[in-house]
Every structure is written in C-alpha cells, then in structure tokens.
Amino acid sequence: MEDISVFSCLVLLLSFLLTKFVLNNINNRRKNLPPSPPNSLPILGHLYLLKKPLHQSPAHQPLARPASLHGPILLVRFGIRPVLVISSASLADECFTTNDISFANRPKLPSASLTTYNYTSFESTSYGSQWRDMRRIANTEVLSCHRLAFFSDVRADEARALARQLFHDSTHEDFTRVELRPRLSGLAMNVIMKMAVGKRYYGKESMDDGARRFKELVEDSFALDGASNVGDFLPSVIGWFARRRVQSRRAQIHGYRDNFIQALVEEQRRMMKEEVGELAGKKRSNKTMIETILLLQRTNPEQYNDRFIKSLVTTLVSAGIDTSSNTIEWAMSLLLNNPEKLEKASKEINEKVENDHLIEESDLVKLPYLHCIINETLRMYPVGPLLAPHESLEECKVGGYNIPKGMMLLVNAYMIQRDPTIWPEPTKFLPERFLQSNKVDGGKMIPFGMGRRRCPGEGLAMKEMGLVLGTLIQCFEWRRIGLKDMDMKEGSGLIMSKANPLEAMCRPRKSMISTLSQL
Numbered sequence: 001m002e003d004i005s006v007f008s009c010l011v012l013l014l015s016f017l018l019t020k021f022v023l024n025n026i027n028n029r030r031k032n033l034p035p036s037p038p039n040s041l042p043i044l045g046h047l048y049l050l051k052k053p054l055h056q057s058p059a060h061q062p063l064a065r066p067a068s069l070h071g072p073i074l075l076v077r078f079g080i081r082p083v084l085v086i087s088s089a090s091l092a093d094e095c096f097t098t099n100d101i102s103f104a105n106r107p108k109l110p111s112a113s114l115t116t117y118n119y120t121s122f123e124s125t126s127y128g129s130q131w132r133d134m135r136r137i138a139n140t141e142v143l144s145c146h147r148l149a150f151f152s153d154v155r156a157d158e159a160r161a162l163a164r165q166l167f168h169d170s171t172h173e174d175f176t177r178v179e180l181r182p183r184l185s186g187l188a189m190n191v192i193m194k195m196a197v198g199k200r201y202y203g204k205e206s207m208d209d210g211a212r213r214f215k216e217l218v219e220d221s222f223a224l225d226g227a228s229n230v231g232d233f234l235p236s237v238i239g240w241f242a243r244r245r246v247q248s249r250r251a252q253i254h255g256y257r258d259n260f261i262q263a264l265v266e267e268q269r270r271m272m273k274e275e276v277g278e279l280a281g282k283k284r285s286n287k288t289m290i291e292t293i294l295l296l297q298r299t300n301p302e303q304y305n306d307r308f309i310k311s312l313v314t315t316l317v318s319a320g321i322d323t324s325s326n327t328i329e330w331a332m333s334l335l336l337n338n339p340e341k342l343e344k345a346s347k348e349i350n351e352k353v354e355n356d357h358l359i360e361e362s363d364l365v366k367l368p369y370l371h372c373i374i375n376e377t378l379r380m381y382p383v384g385p386l387l388a389p390h391e392s393l394e395e396c397k398v399g400g401y402n403i404p405k406g407m408m409l410l411v412n413a414y415m416i417q418r419d420p421t422i423w424p425e426p427t428k429f430l431p432e433r434f435l436q437s438n439k440v441d442g443g444k445m446i447p448f449g450m451g452r453r454r455c456p457g458e459g460l461a462m463k464e465m466g467l468v469l470g471t472l473i474q475c476f477e478w479r480r481i482g483l484k485d486m487d488m489k490e491g492s493g494l495i496m497s498k499a500n501p502l503e504a505m506c507r508p509r510k511s512m513i514s515t516l517s518q519l
Helices: 002-031 061-070 089-098 129-142 145-150 152-169 181-197 209-225 236-273 289-299 306-337 339-352 361-366 368-380 458-475 510-517
Strands: 073-078 081-086 176-179 396-398 401-403 408-411 476-479 503-508
Touching: 061 073, 061 081, 081 089, 089 396, 089 408, 129 289, 129 306, 145 152, 145 458, 152 176, 152 181, 152 361, 152 458, 152 503, 152 510, 176 181, 181 236, 181 289, 181 306, 181 458, 236 289, 236 306, 289 306, 306 339, 306 368, 306 458, 306 476, 339 368, 339 458, 361 368, 361 458, 368 458, 458 476, 458 510, 503 510
Parallel strands: 081 408
Antiparallel strands: 073 081, 176 503, 396 401, 476 503
C-alpha cells in the first residue's frame, strides 16, 4: 500500500508539472512571449540550469546549452525574475538599436545595493537624468579624446615601467620565467589611480601599507562584486537569508574601500585649497579626475557630492583594471600558442617603429596587425562574456515577440562572437580576419557592449592594450615553458579571466638592450 501511495504522489507531481508547463506555454503563446525551456520549478524557476552559481563557472556556459537546444531567444525565469536571454547577433542588434531606449535600464539586484551606493553608481543607476549627467562627466571630463590625450604620458610611463622591471629581472642572455598577471593588473591600476588622484599604487617604490591594503581589497571586491547571488532572485524573506552570508563580507570590503576613497577626496580637496599664486582659482588642464569633479562641486554641491565622486572612482577602478589586463594576458597566451602570429606582429613593429625608442601611442596607427590581434582576442575571450544585465523600461518587441516592462536582459556575447555562421573557424586564432576592417557592425562584435550604455572606457582600454602589448612584443622575445601549448582554460566568474595565470619565458631582444638599459 505504501508503494502505491508513493507512486500515486509521484504521478500527481508529474501531472502537476506537466499541466503547469502546458498552461505556461499556452499562456506565453497567447501573450506572444518568447519560448521558454521546459521544467520551470516552483520558486526556483530555471535557476537549476545554472547548476553552479555564475561566479563558480564561466558565466556564459550555463546559458549556452539551453540556447543551443531551444533557440537564440529564450524567456527563462530565475526565481521571481523573468529573464530574456539573447544569443544571436541580429537579435542583439535589435535590442540595442531599435530598442536601445527600451533596454536602457539596469536591474536593481538587492546584493548590489550597498556597493553601488543604493544604485547611484554609473554602471547601476537607472536610465534618466542622473545617468545622463554621469555619462556626460565621464565622456567630457574623464574619458574624452582630449583627456585621454593628456593622460597619454601616464600610460607611456607605466608601459616603460613594466618593460624596465622585466628587463631588470632578466639575465639578458638566457630566457627568464615570468608571471605576467600581477604586473599587468598593477599597471592597469596605476593608470586609473594616476588619472583619478595623480599617483601610483602598485610597485615596490609606491606600495605603502595603505596602498597595499587597497590593492588587496580591490582584488577581493572583484570576486564578490562579480558574484551572482541566488538570493537576488528569490522571494524577499528567502532571498535575505540566502544573501546574508556574502553580504557581511561585502559590507566589510565596501566600508574599507569607501573610507579609502573618501580619504583621497579629502586629500585632493586639501591640495586644491593650498594652491597659491598664479594657479589659485584658475582652471588647470592637468587636473585629476577628482579635482575636476570637486570644481563642479563648488557650484553644484548637491549634484556633485562626495558620494558621486566615490561611485565614479569605484566604477573606473572595477571596470578599468580587468578589461585591459585580462585581454593582454589572453593575447599573449594566444600568441605563444601561435608563434607565427607573434613573429608577424614583431616584424610589423620592427618595420614601422625605430629600435632607438620604445613604441608610443602615436605609433599605434601604423600597426594594423597589432590592432587585429587585440580585436581577435576580444572576439574569442571577451572580458564580459555575458554583457552587463539590462532591464526593459517599457514594452517592446524583439524577434517578433512581445517583451513586457521590467524584464531582465542577458546577452551572451561569447556565443555571438563564436557563431560559426558569422565567424568562419570561430575557435581558431585568426587576427587576419580583421585586416580589411577593425569595425564589425550588426551586433556581431560586442566586447564593450552596445547602445547608449556601451562601456565609455573603450577608448582608454584600446589605447592601453595597444601600447602595452606592443611594448611587450617590441622589447622581448617570448616562448612557452616546455613544448605543450599554453593552457587556455577559462576561469570562473562574470569576468573572462584565465583559470591559470600566464607564465612564460622571456628575454630582451638584442636590438632593444641599449634602449632598455636607459630606462
């Protein structure tokens, strides 16, 4: 009797799930909603598809299989949140051109409330006047062509510091084993911090206890800020219990980071007050990012308050370090696995740049193949394999389906940029595919996002990556450790990093020893 009872319960449960699935599909068809994968569970919805939280596996993978089985446009339910998943270039183009304003919002995930200053940071704020104002400041005062040109010396100094450090650490005759990741991330941090406050925070000569602690906290915050929290998708009470374990650590990190950046703001404010003589009260072209906003604060203290400054600095630090350093590490790994491409890049630099000086940003326009290498790396290993989530502001249509207001949007850039119908031999490293044009339209190449919420730091990242990668190729010979190919395993998390840091052998090129010895 007990077996019959258990069997009856199972039959009832299966009948309930089947009925629910059928009714949901009928309801979706009536509303003309996108198709959904089967087996949406009570409360959890399709969260089981993730198997692991997004921060414990490469972010693009959990959503790739449902897309390959059920199509490039899917409606999934992560707990209480409906999510539109897009995995084709044409649909991504439709989302961010035809429906650009419709998808200009960001979802408010509860776990991000603290670290984004209650959703007022640049990357998380709702679409509207506040976002437009922050975007204007970023585009005109921080990341404009004029400001990037002014800070070219900052990038050049850091590229030379990297070359000098590698040269001093080498034996000059034999190959020396080096790990690039900490050097590259330190360089990227220095570029951002010198733009923000005018001083370095990585390197033996500049790492005081405060700077060292800040660097450690930045690294810790990458892991937590990039971590998806299942509690964000569950009903309020259940979600609170699911989030609280991570939230305490997140609060601790945010508190230290907030205090550190506030101290930088106070330091900049004090320095501005101490200016005397000809500079007093006058605008300076060499002012730092924080100084720029502090000047605006004098005329509009409510709009440009200290929280505004801290959220902008935090955004630049979190977005500006990973983009360039991870891409350069991937590029070097790909070149080491394809030595003929490395030789081709080296030959181009030798022909276009004299050996008596290190490559400069003004030389980059003469190096099309170097740009092709960077673009092909971004295609194969986009730093954000899933674009930052968007949310629909209003009802719209995508792919002929109705998309209601308030739906979260995830675009799988990794799948799009490896789509064999767009990219022949998509898993092969072929920089030559970009030789005719480095610009690809129609949502086919979106490593920096697309539309009005596209990453404004793209110009800075491309200049920095070109200069640093060009310097590494110009100044040093590189080879793998042993005969095996470099490990290209992807790390876990929302940021596309290598699972294992790049270690390689390098030695100074004989033609560059004289130049390097003078650094």
